[in-house]
Amino acid sequence: xxxxxxxxxxxxxxxxxxxxxxxxxxxxxxxxxxxxxxxxxxxxxxxxxxxxxxxxxxxxxxxxxxxxxxxxxxxxxxxxxxxxxxxxxxxxxxxxxxxxxxxxxxxxxxxxxxxxxxxxxxxxxxxxxxxxxx
Amino acid sequence: xxxxxxxxxxxxxxxxxxxxxxxxxxxxxxxxxxxxxxxxxxxxxxxxxxxxxxxxxxxxxxxxxxxxxxxxxxxxxxxxxxxxxxxxxxxxxxxxxxxxxxxxxxxxxxxxxxxxxxxxxxxxxxxxxxxxxx
Numbered sequence: 001x002x003x004x005x006x007x008x009x010x011x012x013x014x015x016x017x018x019x020x021x022x023x024x025x026x027x028x029x030x031x032x033x034x035x036x037x038x039x040x041x042x043x044x045x046x047x048x049x050x051x052x053x054x055x056x057x058x059x060x061x062x063x064x065x066x067x068x069x070x071x072x073x074x075x076x077x078x079x080x081x082x083x084x085x086x087x088x089x090x091x092x093x094x095x096x097x098x099x100x101x102x103x104x105x106x107x108x109x110x111x112x113x114x115x116x117x118x119x120x121x122x123x124x125x126x127x128x129x130x131x132x133x134x
Numbered sequence: 135x136x137x138x139x140x141x142x143x144x145x146x147x148x149x150x151x152x153x154x155x156x157x158x159x160x161x162x163x164x165x166x167x168x169x170x171x172x173x174x175x176x177x178x179x180x181x182x183x184x185x186x187x188x189x190x191x192x193x194x195x196x197x198x199x200x201x202x203x204x205x206x207x208x209x210x211x212x213x214x215x216x217x218x219x220x221x222x223x224x225x226x227x228x229x230x231x232x233x234x235x236x237x238x239x240x241x242x243x244x245x246x247x248x249x250x251x252x253x254x255x256x257x258x259x260x261x262x263x264x265x266x267x268x
Contacts, residue, residue: 005182010259012259013259028135048138051138075261076260080211122208125145125209127209
């Protein structure tokens, strides 16, 4: 069911510093920041040859990243995103096997303009998993 | 400097259950477990089309994963590994910019039989980063 690893998302306490570090210290290709008000984050994508790193920084008062950064002030790996061909079929298969989908269970439009869902970390070895339909 | 994302490593509290979940629930290609006594872990590689997930489980009494699982009993994302062409050049460049290398600073031979180093999470947004020379 799962295909490519679309990205690994890292919540960071200083977006400019983190972007600068990936660009200048680690020598990666770093894109411009983009605000995602619907998701409560500003994101910076880092393009690796085979996948992406997504730097996440809170945007607005109700950002879903804020609690994570309160608990992890240095930042940390927040989630990983797997691509699926059919997100509704994937969701139904996972739910039938007891996995919990976060929110109301309906796909939202993610940072790439494609439908996404998040799976409950407690059902997946403590890892927050995003599924993105490609 | 950094190239491909070689793998994302996940520490898991039950290796057989996690491997079964990736194989049967998530439908991925899952390899046989391999013991890595030099690293204090048993690993299961999950092959995605563009990268790998590495499931980690403690092996022996001094496993470096044990403390992580004590703090995160459900498991969690433990580190991510970036490929580099020249690990000594990468290390020296990073150290010159103030990044700390874990251990004695000399590369060890990793689970793929290639030289690896780990960078201090506090210097990289709370993320443990492994560099692997390819």
